[in-house]
Amino acid sequence: MSVLLNTLYVMTHGTRLRLDHETVCMEAENGNKQLIPLHHLSGIVCIGNIIVSPPLMMKCADEGRSITFLETNGAFKARVEGPVSGNVLLRQAQYQMLGQKEKQVELVRAMIAGKIQNMRSLLMRAARETSHEDDETVLRKAANALAIALKHLQMADDINQIRGIEGESSKNYFQAFSAMIRVQRDSFQMNGRNRRPPLDPINAVLSFLYTLLMHDCKGAIESVGLDPQVGFLHTLRPGRQSLALDIMEELRSIFADRLALTLINRQQIGPNDFESRPGGAIYLNEKGKKEVVIAYQKRKQDELLHPVLNRKVAFGLIPFVQARLLARYMRGDADSYIPYLYK
Structure with missing residues (x-):
């Protein structure tokens, strides 16, 4: 059986992402909060003005998950990832x-x-x-x-x-x-x-x-x-x-x-x-x-x-x-x- 790990797309302006034990905690400006287990994710894509905490960045880098930042129109801006691996x-x-x-x-x-x-x-x-x-x-x-x-x-x-x-x-x-x-x-x-x-x-x-x-x-x-x-x-x-x-x-x-x-x-x-x-x-x-x-x-x-x-x-x-x-x-x-x- 093939397992397709999910990519988390975050698009709501002003959302904050932080590490909460082994989960990603998403907090919107209106106070809404959602927790997503890290092991469900292969990567995170932030579209627009999204704030990501350094501990979450380091955790994702250590475990091979990338965090990609896009402009609101979808244009690529940056990608945070860990050390290069592979053959x-x-x-x-x-x-x-x-x-x-x-x-x-x-x-x-x-x-x-x-x-x-x-x-x-x-x-x-x-x-x-x-x-x-x-x-x-x-x-x-x-x-x-x-x-x-x-x-x-x-x-x-x-x-x-x-x-x-x-x-x-x-x-x-x-x-x-x-x-x-x-x-x-x-x-x-x-x-x-x-x-x-x-x-x-x-x-x-x-x-x-x-x-x-x-x-x-x-x-x-x-x-x-x-x-x-x-x-x-x-x-x-x-x-x-x-x-x-x-x-x-x-x-x-x-x-x-x-x-x-x-x-x-x-x-x-x-x-x-x-x-x-x-x-x-x-x-x-x-x-x-x-x-x-x-x-x-x-x-x-x-x-x-x-x-x-x-x-x-x-x-x-x-x-x-x-x-x-x-x-x-x-x-x-x-x-x-x-x-x-x-x-």
């Missing part, structure tokens, strides 16, 4: 891959193939389910463009070439994204992907979900002893979690895009769940963020079949399974990296 020989193999072009290309090609196939799967499913002929045309056209991209990807032998194919595929995918919205279309229109800042409600939801997914991918990478900053698709840059971003690519449409569409189409979030900022920026408000986080955590508890393991695993464990498959490839225990494909 130094595995990290050595990871660093050596920086000088192995063929192995890098093979890995990146597999990751992007997984991403494009998962995006295409979402488009095709939406095309089958829609009752609007115009939407079906848009969705199938985008899906066909991704099918062509997959053929070009098979022949790509340079990472920059693969990045170009990925970029064009994402552009085609997001141009058709609004056709997957079945309700509230006046409020939810998307003209391509935009961020820093997001300029419409759909991009606001996606950016927030991508931040949550990034947190999980980084934790998965670290759990197997890899360095999350040394990636191959995303260029190396101080402070950038390049490998976590790499492994996140194939999971974006599965974890974030599908959930965003579900929340909108089921009207679990609506126009009142957003706020405007100077310069045209649109972000989820506190109510909207709570709704998205609850749905995200619930989604992670669902079980589905993993084709490589040939057994059911919790949805939230998929980044951890993929991180282990990635580690096997880097060590040379596997001939190829197999991306996760959603069925």
